[in-house]
Structures are given as structure tokens and as C-alpha cells.
Amino acid sequence: MKFCSVCSSEVKQRIPHGDNRLRFVCTxxxxxxxxxxxxxxxxxxxWQDKVLLCKRAIEPQYGKWTLPAGFMENAETTEQGALRETWEEAGARVEISHLFTLYNLPYISQVYLMFRAKLLDLNFSAGEESLEVRLFSEDEIPWDEIAFLTIEKTLRQYFEDRRKGHFEFHIGDVERRVK
Amino acid sequence: MKFCSVCSSEVKQRIPHGDNRLRFVCTxxxxxxxxxxxxxxxxxxxWQDKVLLCKRAIEPQYGKWTLPAGFMENAETTEQGALRETWEEAGARVEISHLFTLYNLPYISQVYLMFRAKLLDLNFSAGEESLEVRLFSEDEIPWDEIAFLTIEKTLRQYFEDRRKGHFEFHIGDVERRVK
Ligand SMILES: [Zn+2]
Ligand SMILES: [Zn+2]
Incomplete structure (x- = not known):
């Protein structure tokens, strides 16, 4: 950030009065x-014993598999955002059951919120940001081709909880991926 | 937003290629x-059967009571943010036990995440944004003087769960407050 979005003057980093962090402040x-x-x-x-994954048609991680997810927009709820992304990326209509995971990614200042959801029908199809959308049973999951560590952790947690016969809400931190 | 923070030119609202929403785009x-x-x-x-509230020393809702909370900062986790706010506003050291409530406030594009936490000692004291900090038992809660509806809902849910002897994670939406 170099310029003020309100008046176009230069911004400088300083700690405002009553604050304790550097902020961009208009000069x-x-x-x-x-x-x-x-x-x-x-x-x-x-869907039954399967989960739906999308093959990414965009960078980063073009060609890798992921769950439908994206940045939450202003004026929507977390659930509305999750439904919207599922529709946009996978053409899939779902009904949300529970919040399943919250992962903090402090190194990129993001928080992931992933909901368990029931697929309502099989009329899904790849949106503009996906090359392909399909259902995978646990033993079909392409673990080496999952786009993001947060998504991999959510999927592993899902199958672990399913084996236990009991789904819980999970919260955790994700560090920078080292491959 | 009127000007580009990167180059100081004017921004205009338009729908970028591959998007479906109006965004501010630099001309x-x-x-x-x-x-x-x-x-x-x-x-x-x-703390035992009591909860800690802060009396606000700042607008909005100056003089009203609230739980310690504030905007999450870049490069921290949700828990780190909650601990930081609790320290800054109430001078209180706590240990987080569970995520308790998530409330969507789509009309102001905010999401509240409130954690249950054990107060570690009684050496709390009002920070710069608080006039007073004190413990309240359920029958002492100043229900007519709670600053925000999200906080009131979190407190009511807390005492309801406590009566049931079982705390759960709650997710919900909060509409604009009508008083
Ligand atoms: Zn300015
Ligand atoms: Zn520009």
C-alpha cells in the first residue's frame, strides 16, 4: 500500500495514537x-461413502484436487459463502450439516472454515475454475495430488472421524507447507 | 474507495473478467x-460460577458492558487474537478451552468467534479501552446494558448450556439490532 484510497495522498507506516501496531496512515x-x-x-x-473433489483450472495448484472453497464475500454468512463456492466451482447443490474444521494460517493471514454438507443430487459439473469434478471413495483419494495442506488435513480428519463413527468440530493451525 | 492504493489513479466499480461481482478496479x-x-x-x-465483563471506555456503546473481543490482526491465529484482546481490554490472563460461538453479521460483513476460557488469576484490570472490569454471576449480569447483541447471545447461550450441564459449539446469524 502506497497511496490513500480516500484522497490519493501518500500513506506512511506509523503507530496511531492509542494503538500498538504499525498501520498505513494517510499523510x-x-x-x-x-x-x-x-x-x-x-x-x-x-454422497453415500464418497466425497466430491474439484480439479483446479486456475493457479495456484493448477491441475491439483481440492474441496470447493474460496474467499468469503462481504454481506454474506459463512454458510452462504460455502454454498456459493460449492455452486460456482462444482455446480453442486448441497445442504450444510455442520461446521467441521477451522484452520488458522497465520503466515498468510487466512482462516479456513470447512462445512460438512450433503450433496442433494448428482447433477454437478465443473465450473469455470475447475477442470473436472468427481466423487471419490476414501481409497480413491489422490493424496499426492491435493492442492492445499488445509484441504488434505480436513479430508484426513473426515475419514478418521468417520471410522470412529463420530464427527466432531476440529480447530487447529497450519504451518507453511514444506514438501 | 476512490483511489488505487498501488498507483493513486482513480478506481471504478466494474465486474472483472471471470468474476461475477462489482469490484473496485484501478483505471x-x-x-x-x-x-x-x-x-x-x-x-x-x-472464574468459578462467574464470568468477566468489561465496561467500554470507547464508542460505540461507551459505558456498556461487553466480553473482551476485537478485530483479528494479520499474522495471528484466532486464539492468539482472542488472548490478545482479553489481555489488552481486561488485563486478564486466560487459558482457552473451546470455540463456543460463531455468529455471522452479514449486514456489517463481520464474523464473531468467541472462545470459552479459564481465567488464570484475579489480577485483571481495565485496559485503555475499558472503564472497569469485573466478575458477574448469572443473576448479576446487566442484561439491559450489554453493548452488542452478539455478546448478549453468547452470554445467554453460555448460561443455558451451563444449566444443561453440557457446552456445545453454536453457530448462528445475527440481524441488525432493533431496540
Ligand atoms: Zn488520505
Ligand atoms: Zn492503480
Whole structure:
């Protein structure tokens, strides 16, 4: 950030009065431009013993598999965002059952919220950001081709809970992926 | 938003290629300036049968009571943010036990995440944003003087769960407060 979005003057980093962190502050109109973490919301769509994954048609991780998820938008709820992303990326209609995982990714200032959801029918199809959408049973999951560590952790937790016969809400932190 | 924070040119609202929403886009460098919901993170600090509330020393809702909570910052986890706010506003050291409530406030593009937490000692004291900090038993809670509906709902849910002898994670939406 170099310029003020309100008045176009230069911004400088300083600690505002009563604050304890460096912020971008306008040198003319004094507007403080806060920057905050973003939420990524998505679904883990279930159909019988299978789950639905999308093959990414965009970078990063083009060609890798993921659950439908994306940045939450203003004026929506976490659930609405998760449903919207599931529709946009997988053309899939689902009914959300529970919040399943919350993962903190502090190194990129993101929080992932993934919901368990029942797929309502099999009329899904790849959206613009997907090359392919299909159902996978546990032993078909392409573990080496999962796009993001948060998604891999959510899937592993899902199958672990399923084996236990009891789904819980899980919260955790994810560190930078080292491969 | 009127100007580009990257190059200071004017921004105009338009739907970028491959997108389906109006965004602020720079008329010169084409940077898309996304706007996303913010997270508010905080704690419900418990001590025996009492909970800790803060009397606000700032607007909005100056003089009203609330739980320690505030905007999550970049590079921290939700739990770190909740601990930081509890320290800053109440001078209180706590240990987080569970995520207790998630409330969507789509009309102001916010998501509240409130954690149950054990107060570790009684050496708390009002921070700069609080006039007073004290413990309340259920029958002492100043229900007519609670600053925010999300906080009131979190407190009511807490005492309801406590009566049932079983705390659960709760997710819900909060509409604009009508008083
Ligand atoms: Zn300015
Ligand atoms: Zn620009």
C-alpha cells in the first residue's frame, strides 16, 4: 500500500495514537488503513461413502484436487459463502450439516472454515475454475495430488472421524507447507 | 474507495473478467481491490460460577458492558487474537478451552468467534479501552446494558448450556439490532 484510497495522498507506516501496531496512515487526511485476515469458506460434499473433489483450472495448484472453497464475500454468512463456492466451482447443490474444521494460517493471514454438507443430487459439473469434478471413495483419494495442506488435513480428519463413527468440530493451525 | 492504493489513479466499480461481482478496479494499473469480511475474536473468561465483563471506555456503546473481543490482526491465529484482546481490554490472563460461538453479521460483513476460557488469576484490570472490569454471576449480569447483541447471545447461550450441564459449539446469524 502506497497511496490513500480516500484522497490519493501518500500513506506512511506509523503507530496511531492509542494503538500498538504499525498501520498505513494517510499523510494528508489521516485515514488509518487497517489490514485484516481473510476467511476462506467451503464445503466437504458427501454422497453415500464418497466425497466430491474439484480439479483446479486456475493457479495456484493448477491441475491439483481440492474441496470447493474460496474467499468469503462481504454481506454474506459463512454458510452462504460455502454454498456459493460449492455452486460456482462444482455446480453442486448441497445442504450444510455442520461446521467441521477451522484452520488458522497465520503466515498468510487466512482462516479456513470447512462445512460438512450433503450433496442433494448428482447433477454437478465443473465450473469455470475447475477442470473436472468427481466423487471419490476414501481409497480413491489422490493424496499426492491435493492442492492445499488445509484441504488434505480436513479430508484426513473426515475419514478418521468417520471410522470412529463420530464427527466432531476440529480447530487447529497450519504451518507453511514444506514438501 | 476512490483511489488505487498501488498507483493513486482513480478506481471504478466494474465486474472483472471471470468474476461475477462489482469490484473496485484501478483505471490505470488494473489492480482489483477486493473487500472481504472481518473477524472479531474474543473470550468468555470464566472464574468459578462467574464470568468477566468489561465496561467500554470507547464508542460505540461507551459505558456498556461487553466480553473482551476485537478485530483479528494479520499474522495471528484466532486464539492468539482472542488472548490478545482479553489481555489488552481486561488485563486478564486466560487459558482457552473451546470455540463456543460463531455468529455471522452479514449486514456489517463481520464474523464473531468467541472462545470459552479459564481465567488464570484475579489480577485483571481495565485496559485503555475499558472503564472497569469485573466478575458477574448469572443473576448479576446487566442484561439491559450489554453493548452488542452478539455478546448478549453468547452470554445467554453460555448460561443455558451451563444449566444443561453440557457446552456445545453454536453457530448462528445475527440481524441488525432493533431496540
Ligand atoms: Zn488520505
Ligand atoms: Zn492503480
Amino acid at each position: 494528508t487526511c489521516e485515514t488509518i488503513h487497517y489490514e485484516n485476515p481473510k476467511m476462506v469458506v467451503g464445503c466437504l460434499p458427501e | 490505470t494499473c488494473e489492480t482489483i481491490h477486493y473487500e472481504n469480511p472481518k473477524m472479531v475474536v474474543g473470550c468468555l473468561p470464566e
